[in-house]
Amino acid sequence: MGPAPLPSGFPYRLGYACLNSQLRNAKPPVFCSRTARIATIATKGLEYVKALGRQNLADLEQLITWNEEHGIRFLRMSSDMFPFASHDVYGYDLTYCTSELQRVGALAKELDHRLTAHPGQTNNLGSPTRKVVEATKRDLAYHAQMMDLMELDHDSVMIIHMGGVYTNKAETIARFEAEFLSMPRNVRHRLVVENDEVCYNTEEILPTCERLGIPLVFDWHHHALNPGALPLDEILHRVKATWTNRGIRQKMHYSESRPGAASVAERRAHSDFVTNVPMCGDEVDLMIEAKAKEQAVFRIFDKYSIPYS
DNA sequence: AACATAGCCGTCACAACTTG
DNA sequence: CAAGTTGTGACGGCTATGTT
Incomplete structure (x- = not known):
């Protein structure tokens, strides 16, 4: 980890x-x-759901403005912004909201804010179940369309995990790679992969990322729970290369276990705040995953005497 | 050993209920 | 009567437990 840097040399843009x-x-x-229930779609209609999306998007604009006023320029967007947009039956296109999306995207660009996305755990590109893979592709296409309509640059990535093991890792990885290559270019160019704490550690997904040119989001907490055998400096070096090869700014995830967590299951749950920030020698964007959200970021600002209002 | 079932993960809406 | 609380469903896969 190395020593804590001087405040002026703090290497990370922090986000929540x-x-x-x-x-x-x-x-x-x-x-x-x-969001809404499917039953509500039946009673109130899809227009009601689409209005929820508009309202969510208007509030995203408020979040960005608030962040700017508080020294935060890195934010993960909610995947629930447009309820049921990627649903098999009730799904819909986001072009109904194009002008609003453009407006929020332009604000982020003007303020030099990075917006990313993290589609949910139900995204499993390597699943042997066709229905699951198709649902994944719809969800990834939805996130990519949202970012495209916002006209966000290539720093705006969407993060998923390799997913389940399904009894055979090699076959799952092969399915993942084949499905990745079958998706449209705008989706492939947004998708990045993160090491997880249970199934696939960093060294297990690095070969896929290197073969297909996919940036790898290094999650420090997941790595601590599922480290593999490769030395950390080699891992960090190879992970960094997946970003420089793409020509976009690297991002990492950092979180800590809830205090007192003993079992692996308990350690998976995030703490309210984080007390340490890992130092890797590179200037990257660091997503702080803590229950206290922006308050956890403020604690780090305090610790390193970084001003915010 | 193979299969089936329940609970969990996280976060919200929404209805029904309880409290002040 | 407003505000707060509880339970469930949305979503799919993993894990533990139970059954044959």
Whole structure:
């Protein structure tokens, strides 16, 4: 890890995921994950759901503005922004919202904010079940379309995991790679892969990332729980190359276990705040995954005497 | 040994209920 | 009567437990 750097040399642009706890608890609340039930779609119609998407997007604009005022320029967008957009039956196209998406994307660009996405655990490109793979492809296409309509640059990536093992890792990885190559260019160019804490560690996904030119999001916490055998410096060197080869800014994830967690299952749950920030010698964007969200970022700002208002 | 079932993961909406 | 609480469903796969 090395010594803590001087405040002026703090190497990371820090971000948080999806939800701002202060704005979420405000009156009226500001958040990006309004959703509905399928039964509600039947009674109120798809227009109702699409209006929820508009409202979520309007609140994303507020989050970006708030972040700018508080020294944060890195944010993961909620995957629930447009409810059921990638649903098999009730799915819909985002072009109904093109002008609003452009507007928010332009704001992010103007303020030099990086917006990323992390489609959910149900995205399993390597699944042996056709239905699961097709649902994954729809969800990835939805996220890519959202970013495309916002006209975000290639730093705006969407992160998924390799997924389940399905009794055979090599066959699953082969399916993952074949499905990846079958997807449209705009999806392939946004997709990046993250090491997980249970099934696929960093060294197990590096070969896929290197073969297909996919940037690898290194998650420090997952790596601590599922480290593999390769030395950390070799891993970090190869991970970094997956980003420089693509020509975009590297991002990593950092989180910590809830205090007192003993078993692996307990250690998977995130703490409210983080107390350490890993130093890797590179200037990267670091996504802080902690329950206290933006408040956890502020704690790090305090620790390193980084000003924010 | 093979298969079936329940609970879990995370976060919200929404209805029904309880409390002040 | 407003505000707060509880339970369930949305979503698919993993893990543990139970059954044959």
